[in-house]
Amino acid sequence: QKKNLQNFLLSDQQKGSMIYIKPVKDLKTLSLCWEVPKEFAANLEEKAPEFIAHILNKEVKGSLFAKLKKENIAENFHVSCDRFSKDSLLFCIDVCLTDSGLLQIDNAISYIFSALERLRVEKLPDYLFQEFKTMATIDYQYQSREDAFEMVSKAASDMLYEDLSSYPIKTKIPTAFAPQRIHRFLNTLKPAECVYFVIADPSKVGVITDQKEKWMQAEYAIIPIDQKQLQAWQKPSVHPEINLPGQNPYIPNQLALQNTTLQEMPTLIHQDEGSEVYFLADSYYRTPETVFIFQLKSPLLDQTPKAQVLADLWSYALQDLLADDLSFAKDAGIQIDLKLKPLEAIFYIRGLSEKMSLFTKKIFQASKRVICSQEKFQIYASSLAAHYENVSKDLPLWQAVEQMSGVVFDQPTSQQKLLALQKTCLKDLCDFSEKFSQCLYMQALLYGNLNQELATELSKEIQTILTAKPYSLQRQAKAKVLLLSDLHGPYKLAFETNRQGAAAFLLLQEGPFSFESWAIQQTLSQALESAFYETLRTKQQTAYIAKAWDDEKEKQLLQYFAVQSSTHTPTDLLARFELFLEDFGKNLPLEISLERFEKIRASLITSLAMRSENMLNKARETAKLAFYYQDFEWITKQINSLKSLSYTNFCTA
Numbered sequence: 001q002k003k004n005l006q007n008f009l010l011s012d013q014q015k016g017s018m019i020y021i022k023p024v025k026d027l028k029t030l031s032l033c034w035e036v037p038k039e040f041a042a043n044l045e046e047k048a049p050e051f052i053a054h055i056l057n058k059e060v061k062g063s064l065f066a067k068l069k070k071e072n073i074a075e076n077f078h079v080s081c082d083r084f085s086k087d088s089l090l091f092c093i094d095v096c097l098t099d100s101g102l103l104q105i106d107n108a109i110s111y112i113f114s115a116l117e118r119l120r121v122e123k124l125p126d127y128l129f130q131e132f133k134t135m136a137t138i139d140y141q142y143q144s145r146e147d148a149f150e151m152v153s154k155a156a157s158d159m160l161y162e163d164l165s166s167y168p169i170k171t172k173i174p175t176a177f178a179p180q181r182i183h184r185f186l187n188t189l190k191p192a193e194c195v196y197f198v199i200a201d202p203s204k205v206g207v208i209t210d211q212k213e214k215w216m217q218a219e220y221a222i223i224p225i226d227q228k229q230l231q232a233w234q235k236p237s238v239h240p241e242i243n244l245p246g247q248n249p250y251i252p253n254q255l256a257l258q259n260t261t262l263q264e265m266p267t268l269i270h271q272d273e274g275s276e277v278y279f280l281a282d283s284y285y286r287t288p289e290t291v292f293i294f295q296l297k298s299p300l301l302d303q304t305p306k307a308q309v310l311a312d313l314w315s316y317a318l319q320d321l322l323a324d325d326l327s328f329a330k331d332a333g334i335q336i337d338l339k340l341k342p343l344e345a346i347f348y349i350r351g352l353s354e355k356m357s358l359f360t361k362k363i364f365q366a367s368k369r370v371i372c373s374q375e376k377f378q379i380y381a382s383s384l385a386a387h388y389e390n391v392s393k394d395l396p397l398w399q400a401v402e403q404m405s406g407v408v409f410d411q412p413t414s415q416q417k418l419l420a421l422q423k424t425c426l427k428d429l430c431d432f433s434e435k436f437s438q439c440l441y442m443q444a445l446l447y448g449n450l451n452q453e454l455a456t457e458l459s460k461e462i463q464t465i466l467t468a469k470p471y472s473l474q475r476q477a478k479a480k481v482l483l484l485s486d487l488h489g490p491y492k493l494a495f496e497t498n499r500q501g502a503a504a505f506l507l508l509q510e511g512p513f514s515f516e517s518w519a520i521q522q523t524l525s526q527a528l529e530s531a532f533y534e535t536l537r538t539k540q541q542t543a544y545i546a547k548a549w550d551d552e553k554e555k556q557l558l559q560y561f562a563v564q565s566s567t568h569t570p571t572d573l574l575a576r577f578e579l580f581l582e583d584f585g586k587n588l589p590l591e592i593s594l595e596r597f598e599k600i601r602a603s604l605i606t607s608l609a610m611r612s613e614n615m616l617n618k619a620r621e622t623a624k625l626a627f628y629y630q631d632f633e634w635i636t637k638q639i640n641s642l643k644s645l646s647y648t649n650f651c652t653a
Helices: 048-056 064-070 105-121 126-141 148-158 179-188 227-234 305-321 323-331 353-367 374-391 396-408 414-422 426-436 452-466 515-539 570-586 594-609 615-629 634-644 647-652
Strands: 017-021 029-035 074-083 089-097 195-199 219-224 267-272 275-281 289-297 334-341 344-352 439-448 502-512 545-553 556-565
Touching (some): 029 105, 048 074, 048 105, 048 126, 048 179, 089 105, 105 227, 289 615, 305 334, 305 374, 305 414, 305 426, 323 334, 323 353, 334 353, 344 353, 344 615, 353 452, 374 426, 396 502, 396 556, 439 452, 439 615, 502 515, 502 570, 515 545, 515 634, 556 570, 594 647, 615 634
Parallel strands (some): 017 195, 275 439
Antiparallel strands (some): 289 344, 289 439, 334 344, 502 556, 545 556
């Protein structure tokens, strides 16, 4: 007899139950999951589950997330629709809990059902759907280029769910606003039909795990929720502080392409003792998007652990202050990524060009008035401590990479930052916030769908907002690389970890940068990458991660080898590294014949000559040429160095 295939993703045993899972890292997550009925999962025109997720994902004043943050329950929040087949869809609400939130799980769930009740009883305004549809249409019309394999894989998957006669319109764009059917979908989100997951240390929630997962031996427990509690959640009251979001001020009204002339080189539109600003109009991608990159250097940003901690805390406070704008902007196709490095803070702002200047000015206005209460400080510090502590629970290989970076590049490790955090108080953060923007050096690139007049105007407005004293180039600390002595090496660092397995991470310093040395390094690295993987992973089967790659830091050429293993000790792995390098060096003419040399060189030249896939990558590349290499002919020089490299010079180098 044929066995009946299971038609459901969630079982009756799971529904109405709390599943507690013990994590390896310090995680505190609450998840509510419903299996969406077929009539809504397969309806691509209305997209009722996705529309409700869109509304709930707002992080603005009056939103569910805003209420959870106010009650010190959540520090992050996300609603998603995860498709498994044409008719199978999971609707999930994930809440990243604070320490206090871990003790308020029932309250968190009550607020969630209160938010769902608000959507049931209140008429959904048409503007919410129009914004949802508008942005889906724009995303489809102005798609950024992506990796070809990823694009084909996604298309192959999506084609299963829509008839080819209309594909991909229904998959990408909602076409029908049906309030009554949306209401019917909301009625399926019942407490008794939901599966509740808590991923946290069981001892912190008073639960004893009594089961183990088959494959990874993860500990968990399934505890049915009391019927009275389920009934209470079934009939929630509408909370006065949880409301529908207002209209999004960042939704574009008119997407027009600027008339620009062909421009390959950026134009320096402003330079003084405290800043340099470049402008580059897009004449290739031709989409109504812009990318702004702002690199801020301050005397407060140094390579000490405390400076890094204060910068991290400051970024938390800044994002809190900008919560409404960040949420609305994200829904309107504008995103910001703040990357904190030991000596600089980098803002990557990208998106649809119409409202980009408005959003950018709000970011810098907020950066001048970052404030923090004692309560908020405790929340930020707790979240940051968990983040630092979780690094010690990463795979041994990634821990080794961090330790190596700490020694060679003088970058504080997570453990050093954790110790500094324990000695940091609210006053330290307030002092940092007050003084950070008082003395700055700003490097900026304004790129994309804008003209030089608009770029110059924005540059002046940002300068006016910041009104900072110049942090001159002469005063700025410079990033350095520890140069290892040939006389006393090699050097070995050994660290213990509580994680299972072992790792070996090898760094070879190949000397100062020159274009010829770089060309040799690139060619050799291409061959090393495949040979190292084939030897350590395929033939010897020593590890499930075996990688070799090259890098250049502060004009020093570097070569890395890394292995993560559950069967071999680090000493054994290092011995295998040594044997591999010895054999590869002896057999270099066989490993890299003249024919292979020419193929590698041609491939490298082709890659360098290719344009970046999208505007963001183009902006990153241009900013690096402007501010790191300070040479817009750098890539041309790299190509020429590869073209002039002979096989004889390569073999004898």
